[in-house]
Amino acid sequence: MNSKANAIVAQSGGPTAVINSSACGAVQEAMKSGKIGRVIGATNGILGVLGEDLFDISAEKPETIEALKQTPAAAVGSCRYKLKSLEESRADFERILDVFKAHDIHYFFYAGGNDSMDTADKVNKLAADAGYELVCMGIPKTVDNDLACTDHCPGYPSVAKYVATCAAEAGRDTEALYTHDTCTILEVMGRNAGWIAAATGLAATSPEDAPHLVYLPEAGFSWDKFVSDVKQVLKELRRVFIVAGEGLKDEKGKYITADSGAFAKDDFGHVQLGGVGDMLKAVIEKEVGIKARFNKLGTNQRTAMHFASLTDVNEAYMCGQMAVRYAMEGENGKMVTLERADGPEYKCTTGLAELRDVANGEKKVPTEYINDKGNHITDAMRDYVRPLVQGEAPIKIGKDGLPVFMRFERKPLEKKLPNYL
Amino acid sequence: MNSKANAIVAQSGGPTAVINSSACGAVQEAMKSGKIGRVIGATNGILGVLGEDLFDISAEKPETIEALKQTPAAAVGSCRYKLKSLEESRADFERILDVFKAHDIHYFFYAGGNDSMDTADKVNKLAADAGYELVCMGIPKTVDNDLACTDHCPGYPSVAKYVATCAAEAGRDTEALYTHDTCTILEVMGRNAGWIAAATGLAATSPEDAPHLVYLPEAGFSWDKFVSDVKQVLKELRRVFIVAGEGLKDEKGKYITADSGAFAKDDFGHVQLGGVGDMLKAVIEKEVGIKARFNKLGTNQRTAMHFASLTDVNEAYMCGQMAVRYAMEGENGKMVTLERADGPEYKCTTGLAELRDVANGEKKVPTEYINDKGNHITDAMRDYVRPLVQGEAPIKIGKDGLPVFMRFERKPLEKKLPNYL
Numbered sequence: 001m002n003s004k005a006n007a008i009v010a011q012s013g014g015p016t017a018v019i020n021s022s023a024c025g026a027v028q029e030a031m032k033s034g035k036i037g038r039v040i041g042a043t044n045g046i047l048g049v050l051g052e053d054l055f056d057i058s059a060e061k062p063e064t065i066e067a068l069k070q071t072p073a074a075a076v077g078s079c080r081y082k083l084k085s086l087e088e089s090r091a092d093f094e095r096i097l098d099v100f101k102a103h104d105i106h107y108f109f110y111a112g113g114n115d116s117m118d119t120a121d122k123v124n125k126l127a128a129d130a131g132y133e134l135v136c137m138g139i140p141k142t143v144d145n146d147l148a149c150t151d152h153c154p155g156y157p158s159v160a161k162y163v164a165t166c167a168a169e170a171g172r173d174t175e176a177l178y179t180h181d182t183c184t185i186l187e188v189m190g191r192n193a194g195w196i197a198a199a200t201g202l203a204a205t206s207p208e209d210a211p212h213l214v215y216l217p218e219a220g221f222s223w224d225k226f227v228s229d230v231k232q233v234l235k236e237l238r239r240v241f242i243v244a245g246e247g248l249k250d251e252k253g254k255y256i257t258a259d260s261g262a263f264a265k266d267d268f269g270h271v272q273l274g275g276v277g278d279m280l281k282a283v284i285e286k287e288v289g290i291k292a293r294f295n296k297l298g299t300n301q302r303t304a305m306h307f308a309s310l311t312d313v314n315e316a317y318m319c320g321q322m323a324v325r326y327a328m329e330g331e332n333g334k335m336v337t338l339e340r341a342d343g344p345e346y347k348c349t350t351g352l353a354e355l356r357d358v359a360n361g362e363k364k365v366p367t368e369y370i371n372d373k374g375n376h377i378t379d380a381m382r383d384y385v386r387p388l389v390q391g392e393a394p395i396k397i398g399k400d401g402l403p404v405f406m407r408f409e410r411k412p413l414e415k416k417l418p419n420y421l
Numbered sequence: 422m423n424s425k426a427n428a429i430v431a432q433s434g435g436p437t438a439v440i441n442s443s444a445c446g447a448v449q450e451a452m453k454s455g456k457i458g459r460v461i462g463a464t465n466g467i468l469g470v471l472g473e474d475l476f477d478i479s480a481e482k483p484e485t486i487e488a489l490k491q492t493p494a495a496a497v498g499s500c501r502y503k504l505k506s507l508e509e510s511r512a513d514f515e516r517i518l519d520v521f522k523a524h525d526i527h528y529f530f531y532a533g534g535n536d537s538m539d540t541a542d543k544v545n546k547l548a549a550d551a552g553y554e555l556v557c558m559g560i561p562k563t564v565d566n567d568l569a570c571t572d573h574c575p576g577y578p579s580v581a582k583y584v585a586t587c588a589a590e591a592g593r594d595t596e597a598l599y600t601h602d603t604c605t606i607l608e609v610m611g612r613n614a615g616w617i618a619a620a621t622g623l624a625a626t627s628p629e630d631a632p633h634l635v636y637l638p639e640a641g642f643s644w645d646k647f648v649s650d651v652k653q654v655l656k657e658l659r660r661v662f663i664v665a666g667e668g669l670k671d672e673k674g675k676y677i678t679a680d681s682g683a684f685a686k687d688d689f690g691h692v693q694l695g696g697v698g699d700m701l702k703a704v705i706e707k708e709v710g711i712k713a714r715f716n717k718l719g720t721n722q723r724t725a726m727h728f729a730s731l732t733d734v735n736e737a738y739m740c741g742q743m744a745v746r747y748a749m750e751g752e753n754g755k756m757v758t759l760e761r762a763d764g765p766e767y768k769c770t771t772g773l774a775e776l777r778d779v780a781n782g783e784k785k786v787p788t789e790y791i792n793d794k795g796n797h798i799t800d801a802m803r804d805y806v807r808p809l810v811q812g813e814a815p816i817k818i819g820k821d822g823l824p825v826f827m828r829f830e831r832k833p834l835e836k837k838l839p840n841y842l
Binding site for chain 1: 432435436465468492493494495496498499500501502582585586587589590591593594595596597598599600605607623624626629699714715716717718719720721723724725726727728730803807810811812813818820821822823824826828
């Protein structure tokens, strides 16, 4: 590799509280590696590459780069743009390579989920076929925690800490007003995997505590069972606090909200979910005959920097940093993984997985993390998530009493190719 | 007053992050006053009095009482039970007096909103008519910030800090994905007053920042104007982040969601709102032709202890404490108010208002706090809210990495009267 080989750092998919921490780790490590020229940001992930919409991150102020650690969402810019097979999307893949060549880019650090790892893998293969020297490394990112090959995924611990805290807090609200039977539903994210919903179970340290019922897509959902569960808790406590993952499915594997027709598909072709909270509320009001309310944290759960897990911020940074280090050591076509050491004390180091293994995999909440009734979690799940939510990430508070986030100056790189997008 | 006169501390209405801090101030001050025997908790406010459902707070562990400051919602227990006029609810009022007599209760400290101040005022009048020595003092509480006679209301600063932070954070989410026109709606509480929605405007320190549009019930809402506002922001930024108060009304003063039929009334007869976020989303998708999503923080906004305003926690404590001190000094039939000193530096002390003036009043967001277009706030609103959200309240984090909240042991007082409820 020539000594002025440039590197791209890019972000993809849904934002998290810590994807910028990963970018910070990658950028800072690349800048001090001595083997990389410019560190280039691709605005909005692979779309920024296709559009040659690039800017020089290494020219940003050091304090701006450092402040990535305390800024949620995706400061480089994210996208939901799915490349198909090399055959179907050949023009796109060739354009990517052209842009890399035009800007002397030989390192591609891509933070994202399995779709992004698929993209990185394919770009890597095309470069190899074309004889272009390229190192593609994946940095894990998804609040859903459903990436294969890694113990857990940066982004998840922070959403876990936040939603569990929200369950504890709103649970006290429900408890405060139990002068008549009350019900609160907390709808959380999780398309196919119930990791986020499961995390809220950590807040229930006694039968009094919320959440009393936790429903995951993995457990199979039955309306009869649900109504019966709700009545049982009401009988015991005169209140019920329910957590529901947005992707709840019935026994036939069909989304329970699929009939509502209020759906759109995102740019990856995923069904856009929503409305589970509203639907559970309606069913409870009709079938149980009590008033219910629902909270839908929406995108606030994945960007809650103000109460992010310090463990998560640190591990996310480590993943970005190690992606660069592994690349310097000659690794290629791999995603950094988090590996939890055996033993009572939590220790987490990094490992590597093939990009294609991550791209093709999916990790659901295992059966042993879900209770027999399918309406709460087990101690095994608690033991899994507890170490991840330890510590509170520091944030900078400004004169307005609110967190202060950074923005890049974004000095654009001069375009060298014809327009494409 | 005899030296073993007991005091009741009770809570009413919707929970907040700091109503327990007020209870802590009242309880600790009463216990060290030397003039009060037992400090008694009425479980679920006035309902606890009617049902003689009382417990001895002064017998709780000091650390439990201290931990009230870090526990959201209403640890004593709240209610939504509206007493009507003395004539219509005579049995209730006489029962209250009977319970007070039976337990030698001569002080009634009631934290709540204007309905609660109305209750306290009427109880006080009945006692005076009956020649029963009673001191009734109100402690202000409402996230809505719509209480008359006080500069602001404990509970509001914490929700203000939290929702403004949520707007800033979710705004970064919307910004991260602006590869196509995107829209996020944050629905916040506020039945008739838009104070909570207005607070989010503090997060917008540049035109780039969320929220780009803020709609308050006070400003009057027009669908045409709304669609035009959204299109204008999209033209400039390719994204739009909207904050909407749940109680938005059209130019005729009618709730914009009133047609949806998905309403119930709460026990005070207030219309239960909700669905504004969902409705704005639907209109944007139809009229503007872009995908929109909405976040509905629901009860999580009023119980977000994990990011409560330290100023709020301290002022709430002060209100509880001063209610007792004023009572010891001979005041009666008053609510403690917060008074902001003139001048550039924020200073806040307490004052007093007649319970009946608070009961009959309502404070809306003044016109000068809303911009001319009726879609954002002015600097005057920023200056009003900025000092209130300063500081982060300390919280205790447990071994699970989550906040730890207290619960009372609730040793019940022996019932001395026949059942009533």
